[in-house]
Amino acid sequence: MPQDDQLATADSEFDRATTVHRAEAGGYAADLRPGWDVGSGILNGGYLLAVAVRAAVADSPHPHPVAVSASYLRATPPGPATLAVTPGPAGRTLAHAGVVLSGAEGPTLSVQVTTATLAGDEPVHSSSPAPEVPPAEECLDAQPGADMGGRPVPAVGLRHRVETRLDPATAGWALGTPSGEPVMRAWMRLADGREPDPFALLLFADALPPTIWSMGLMGWAPTIQLQVLVRALPAPGWCLAESRATEIAGGWLDEECRIWDSTGRLVAQSRQLARAPR
Amino acid sequence: MPQDDQLATADSEFDRATTVHRAEAGGYAADLRPGWDVGSGILNGGYLLAVAVRAAVADSPHPHPVAVSASYLRATPPGPATLAVTPGPAGRTLAHAGVVLSGAEGPTLSVQVTTATLAGDEPVHSSSPAPEVPPAEECLDAQPGADMGGRPVPAVGLRHRVETRLDPATAGWALGTPSGEPVMRAWMRLADGREPDPFALLLFADALPPTIWSMGLMGWAPTIQLQVLVRALPAPGWCLAESRATEIAGGWLDEECRIWDSTGRLVAQSRQLARAPR
Numbered sequence: 320m321p322q323d324d325q326l327a328t329a330d331s332e333f334d335r336a337t338t339v340h341r342a343e344a345g346g347y348a349a350d351l352r353p354g355w356d357v358g359s360g361i362l363n364g365g366y367l368l369a370v371a372v373r374a375a376v377a378d379s380p381h382p383h384p385v386a387v388s389a390s391y392l393r394a395t396p397p398g399p400a401t402l403a404v405t406p407g408p409a410g411r412t413l414a415h416a417g418v419v420l421s422g423a424e425g426p427t428l429s430v431q432v433t434t435a436t437l438a439g440d441e442p443v444h445s446s447s448p449a450p451e452v453p454p455a456e457e458c459l460d461a462q463p464g465a466d467m468g469g470r471p472v473p474a475v476g477l478r479h480r481v482e483t484r485l486d487p488a489t490a491g492w493a494l495g496t497p498s499g500e501p502v503m504r505a506w507m508r509l510a511d512g513r514e515p516d517p518f519a520l521l522l523f524a525d526a527l528p529p530t531i532w533s534m535g536l537m538g539w540a541p542t543i544q545l546q547v548l549v550r551a552l553p554a555p556g557w558c559l560a561e562s563r564a565t566e567i568a569g570g571w572l573d574e575e576c577r578i579w580d581s582t583g584r585l586v587a588q589s590r591q592l593a594r595a596p597r
Numbered sequence: 598m599p600q601d602d603q604l605a606t607a608d609s610e611f612d613r614a615t616t617v618h619r620a621e622a623g624g625y626a627a628d629l630r631p632g633w634d635v636g637s638g639i640l641n642g643g644y645l646l647a648v649a650v651r652a653a654v655a656d657s658p659h660p661h662p663v664a665v666s667a668s669y670l671r672a673t674p675p676g677p678a679t680l681a682v683t684p685g686p687a688g689r690t691l692a693h694a695g696v697v698l699s700g701a702e703g704p705t706l707s708v709q710v711t712t713a714t715l716a717g718d719e720p721v722h723s724s725s726p727a728p729e730v731p732p733a734e735e736c737l738d739a740q741p742g743a744d745m746g747g748r749p750v751p752a753v754g755l756r757h758r759v760e761t762r763l764d765p766a767t768a769g770w771a772l773g774t775p776s777g778e779p780v781m782r783a784w785m786r787l788a789d790g791r792e793p794d795p796f797a798l799l800l801f802a803d804a805l806p807p808t809i810w811s812m813g814l815m816g817w818a819p820t821i822q823l824q825v826l827v828r829a830l831p832a833p834g835w836c837l838a839e840s841r842a843t844e845i846a847g848g849w850l851d852e853e854c855r856i857w858d859s860t861g862r863l864v865a866q867s868r869q870l871a872r873a874p875r
Contacts, residue, residue: 385849386822386870388666390709392685392693407670407707412848412872413821415670417695417707429685429695429709431668433822433870435849442846443873444779444812501722534722543691544664544711546824548851548870550844565725566828566863569718570690571663573826573866585844588851590868592664592711592826594690595721 331513332480333522337369339377339402346403347374351422353397356476357539362395363477364542364591365525367420367428369518374402375416375432380409383517386433388546395420395427437517437552442584449579455506455557458484459493461528481526482510484557492532501530501564501572506557515553515580523560524576524589530564531572531595538596540572545591556581570595609791610758611800615647617655617680624681625652629700631675634754635817640673641755642820642869643803645698645706647796652680653694653710658687661795664711666824673698673705715795715830720862727857733784733835736762737771739806759804760788762835770810779808779842779850784835793831793858801838802854802867808842809850809873816874818850823869834859848873 336355339347355366372384400422407415413435420428452458461483463474486504491497507523508515515523524547529540562576572595578587614633617625633644650662678700685693691713698706730736739761741752764782769775785801786793793801802825807818840854850873856865 386668388668388709388822388824390664390666390685390693390695390711407668407704415668415707417668426685429693431666431707431709431822433668438847440847442844444842444845444850446778446841447843500724544666544709544824544826546666546822546868548822548868550846550849550851563724564722565866566720567722568720568828569716571713571828572722573828588843588868590824590826590866 332511339373349400351397354476365522369521371418371420371430378404379414379434381434383437385435389430393427447585449583452486455484459490497535498533503527504561514555517549520587527562540593543592547589551586553580553586554582610789617651627678629675632754643800647799649696649698649708657692657712659712661715663713667708671705725863727861730764733762737768775813781805782839792833795827798865805840818871821870825867829864831858831864832860
């Protein structure tokens, strides 16, 4: 495929892995990379979201996703995928689009995307200061192979792609002493050295370990529906992510995530409904 | 149209106003009622959401919306509307669907709906207790014509349909002394006497006055994208809703809303991205 059909930059592993190309049959195509998994070959929901939103942005007059809602219909396997974009109203302030990502077995992810052009305006009101967390170098490295209290770190490809340094206050589960509060905090950055942008924030919004691990429930919590709001362009450096389950009931849990950039500014908010492990 | 094509019950004004009928051309049809407006003939976003989700539920094996994400593409006028439902995977635990609501001018609202069957399970974890608010009879009646500190209440049809009793702590704006904190709390119930259910929660999630009124910014804040999670079936009686803007910046604000039922149980959570008035 000619180089100028390549719509995302390819300077980093993240950019290459989320690149979309115009497909001859219309819409876009992507090659979903197996390395962005959360174990057992299951691709991470934030990675898939970044790929889908690239297709929406490629068709939009605006460069930044500001509101994204995704329904995870089925697990998406690695390999070729197609992206069908349904454009909505587009104006000077914002544009709407729908994207359906399909693998060989049919649609797996349906996303509604609002794009806009984010500026650096100072907040008129902000009530979500970054929590106090030790600097990244004093936090626990969650990369496979890292020494995390002597416990084996699960083989999760995502942890090779996203450097994740867990706040010791919320990492008791890794040492066999879960805190009992469904909260996770970690510094995050792309392992390829690329600085954060709104697409990386979509990835980070679903990249913390499940909050229920802090309750001693070590299963997976598959995402059913996820909304991410991108509130500002992140400054270079580490991002700090905090996720929290408000309520675990009836086989369901919510996970609310907030992300601050290296200057302490709130740059993203998200909430997902997930299935609780039995 | 024959009575047995009527898919929602019609015992209450809310039920009648959100009824959908199977359309001969496929999909569903609704008659959007002018009385559910927020001023200037603009229909309330929560009302429209309830109508759209009725169509998803009519086609689902499950009766309860548990996760709903809506993109508000354009203002929706009162009058005839069509609802196109795209079914997604449906199983024993949950089902997915997309709904597009269109008026005479084309699509105005696109919604992703996950339905399930909510049971009365006790929470395993809950960290969102209801805030302390005076009983409804000691709160400020926000119905048009009510005495709200001697100030005229804006002519908003929605306030005739949803009884809204504002917590005096967050109602300073109505008395000319905004609190300066973008928070709103109010007791709510349907004015027709119908008890709350998940559809009423979709309505309540977008029925508080804009939080920015508490900042003294008395304009509208049009909803761009709204996600609502329904966490439990509400008990009969008043619901308590609290909304809060975390950040107002760059012409955008978020509004996060939580709703508790009369027993103090968290029954819904929502977050919207809205445009901030200039």
